[in-house]
Amino acid sequence: xxxxxxxxAQRGHEVTIYTSDFxxxxxxxxxxxxxxxxxxxxxxxxxxxxxTPGMVTETKRRLKDFDIVHLHGHRCLQNIVVHNYAQKYxxxxxxxxxxxxxxxxxxxxKWLFDVVFGYRILRDASRCIGETQIGVNEYKEFGVDQDxxxxxxxxxxxxxxxxxxxxxxxxxxxxxxxxxLIMFLGRIHQIKxxxxxxxSFYELTQxxxxxxxxxxxxxxxxxxxxxxxxxxxNLSEKVLFTGFLGxxxxxxxxxxxxxxxxxxxxxQGAWAPFEAVLCxxxxxVTGHTGAGEDVKRLDAGSLVEFGxxxxxxxxxxxxxxxxxxxxxxANKAAKYIRENMSITKRIEDYEKLYVKCIEENKQLARDxx
Numbered sequence: 001x002x003x004x005x006x007x008x009a010q011r012g013h014e015v016t017i018y019t020s021d022f023x024x025x026x027x028x029x030x031x032x033x034x035x036x037x038x039x040x041x042x043x044x045x046x047x048x049x050x051x052t053p054g055m056v057t058e059t060k061r062r063l064k065d066f067d068i069v070h071l072h073g074h075r076c077l078q079n080i081v082v083h084n085y086a087q088k089y090x091x092x093x094x095x096x097x098x099x100x101x102x103x104x105x106x107x108x109x110k111w112l113f114d115v116v117f118g119y120r121i122l123r124d125a126s127r128c129i130g131e132t133q134i135g136v137n138e139y140k141e142f143g144v145d146q147d148x149x150x151x152x153x154x155x156x157x158x159x160x161x162x163x164x165x166x167x168x169x170x171x172x173x174x175x176x177x178x179x180x181l182i183m184f185l186g187r188i189h190q191i192k193x194x195x196x197x198x199x200s201f202y203e204l205t206q207x208x209x210x211x212x213x214x215x216x217x218x219x220x221x222x223x224x225x226x227x228x229x230x231x232x233x234n235l236s237e238k239v240l241f242t243g244f245l246g247x248x249x250x251x252x253x254x255x256x257x258x259x260x261x262x263x264x265x266x267x268q269g270a271w272a273p274f275e276a277v278l279c280x281x282x283x284x285v286t287g288h289t290g291a292g293e294d295v296k297r298l299d300a301g302s303l304v305e306f307g308x309x310x311x312x313x314x315x316x317x318x319x320x321x322x323x324x325x326x327x328x329x330a331n332k333a334a335k336y337i338r339e340n341m342s343i344t345k346r347i348e349d350y351e352k353l354y355v356k357c358i359e360e361n362k363q364l365a366r367d368x369x
Contacts, residue, residue, distance in 0.1 A: 001072055002032065003157045007347045009034035016066070018059075018078065020052045051077050059085050068354050069093035074100040074121070075113045083121045092361040094353065095122060096129040099268025099290065101138045119143060126357035131269045132290035150353060153294070154269055155346035158338045161278040165248055170256040174240055180211045180320050183257035183281075185250070185272045188241075189220040193263035193286065195229055196307055200263070202233045203313035211320075214240045216253055254279040259319050259326075262291055265306060270294035273301065274341075277333045282319050282326030284312065300333030301326065 005015045015035045020042035029037045040052035055078060063069070063085040071079050074097040086093045101122075110118075119142060122128055128144050130136035131154050139149045171177065182201065186192055194215065201213045213235075215226075223241070230239050245253055254260065260276035262285045270291040273283040277300050285291040287303035295301050302319075304312045319326045339345075 002028075003155065003343050004070075004347075004350065005035045006032055007343045008350070011347065011351070013351075018055060020050050022050050049077075053077075056081050063091055064089040066091060067358055068126075070354075071095045071121075071125075073098060075110060075118055079121050080117050083117070083124060087124060090361065090365055092126040092357045094127045094129060094357060095125045096131070097122075097135070097138070098131070099135060099138070099266070101142055102266060114142075123148075126361060127353060129353075132293045134290040134293055135268055152346070152349050152353070153341065154271065155343040156274065156278070156337055156341050158278065158342045161251070161275075164255050164279060165252040167255055170249075170252040173252075174214070174242070176212055176214075176240075176256075178210075180208075180258045181214060181256060182211060182259045182261060182316060183214045183216065183253060183276075184261055184263075185216045185254070185275070186262070187217050187220040188215065188223045188226065190222045190225070191265050192222075192267075193265045193306060194222065194226055196309065196312070197261055197263040198226065198229055198233065198235065198239065200309040200312035200316070201239070202235060203309050204316055205235070205238060207313065207317055208320075212238055212240060214242065214253065214257070216242045216245050216250070218244045250275075251279060254281055257281045258323070259284060259316050261312070261316070262286070263304070263306065263312065264289050264291065267291040270300070274333070274337055277301070277330045278337060280327065280330055280334065282323060282330050284315055284319075298333045298336055299329060301329055 001017065005017060009015045017035060017037045019037065019039050021039040022042040022045050024039055038058065040054040040058070043051045043053065059081050063082065069082055069086060069091060071082060071093055073079065074095070082093060122139065122142050122144050125148065127148055127150050128139045130139060130149055130151050133151065136149050136151055140146065171181065184194065184197060188194065198213070204211055230236055254276050257276065260273060260281050260283045262273050262283070264286055267289040270285060273285050273291060273295060276283050283295065283301035284304055285295050285301065286306045288306060292303050296303060302315050304315055
């Protein structure tokens with residue numbers, strides 16, 4: 001959303017972001033030149049709800065001033081509010097659920113939300129944006145008409161990968177030395193399949209001892225279970241948790257990794273793996289996911305069957321012992337991403353979508369008169 005909003009503003013559009021003040025990063029917001037950011041006080045954060053009642057009055061007063069709204073995510077109070085006033089004022093909106101439609105975890109609550117609000121939010125949208133074919137199919141399962149679904153792979157801000165950090169900074173900071181480094185980047189959540197990764201890493205340690213697994217990202221409720229698994233497998237000395245890393249620190253980690261592994265149970269797209277590719281690092285992802293679809297389309301890396309620990313361990317070992325082919329795939333995919341998937345190349349896809357939705361909405365309004 002940051003990259004999209006910035007690119008739209010640079011092309012002369014007036015862009016406003018409605019968001020909560022939960023963990024608000026003012027420096028990050030201030031770097032969004034030309035974009036207005038309207039934060040609302042967030043309530044019940046400790047319960048993971050992030051309710052922003054102040055948005056109701058603001059949306060009621062101001063939504064009619066916008067040409068189009070772009071909703072990110074699916075199940076939240078903000079979407080309920082925007083849907084209500086968009087319908088009332090006749091303002092078109094598009095939704096990018098970012099893979100949030102499947103009911104994984106809290107299934108009953110998500111089902112209840114969908115029955116009361118969710119189905120209507122998606123079906124009343126001018127368009128629903130899928131980032132992969134898997135995302136497109138998920139909308140269909142929710143009853144969204146085919147002609148309302150559009151496939152737009154997420155663009156990349158490739159500029160931040162143009163000047164990569166020197167090799168060895170991450171290794172030096174964490175005392176990794178010359179050991180082989182396998183890396184995961186993302187939320188520490190059950191959906192990310194980190195149990196599969198850790199168990200496969202254990203299989204790898206039975207084949208060679210000079211390996212380290214770095215898990216980079218914030219805890220999203222699963223770290224304690226992962227710690228228990230690591231203790232049971234006696235891997236505490238071989239698994240490194242860094243917490244969240246961003247900017248230069250994240251790039252340093254990706255540059256120093258020998259293999260990047262994303263072993264998700266579910267994943268909408270290959271965002272983090274393609275960041276690794278842009279750093280020249282070989283990648284492995286689970287094949288049944290949207291990330292697997294992305295990687296297969298670009299021939300950017302290796303695919304693994306979820307749960308097949310032996311296969312994953314052998315894939316990692318093969319790359320460590322003979323990295324030339326995997327590095328060649330990464331470099332070719334990186335070239336393709338830079339030339340075809342940058343935000344500057346893809347921003348017109350969003351502009352054309354917005355214009356089409358606005359014109360269709362105007363025509364509908366004229367037909368009703």
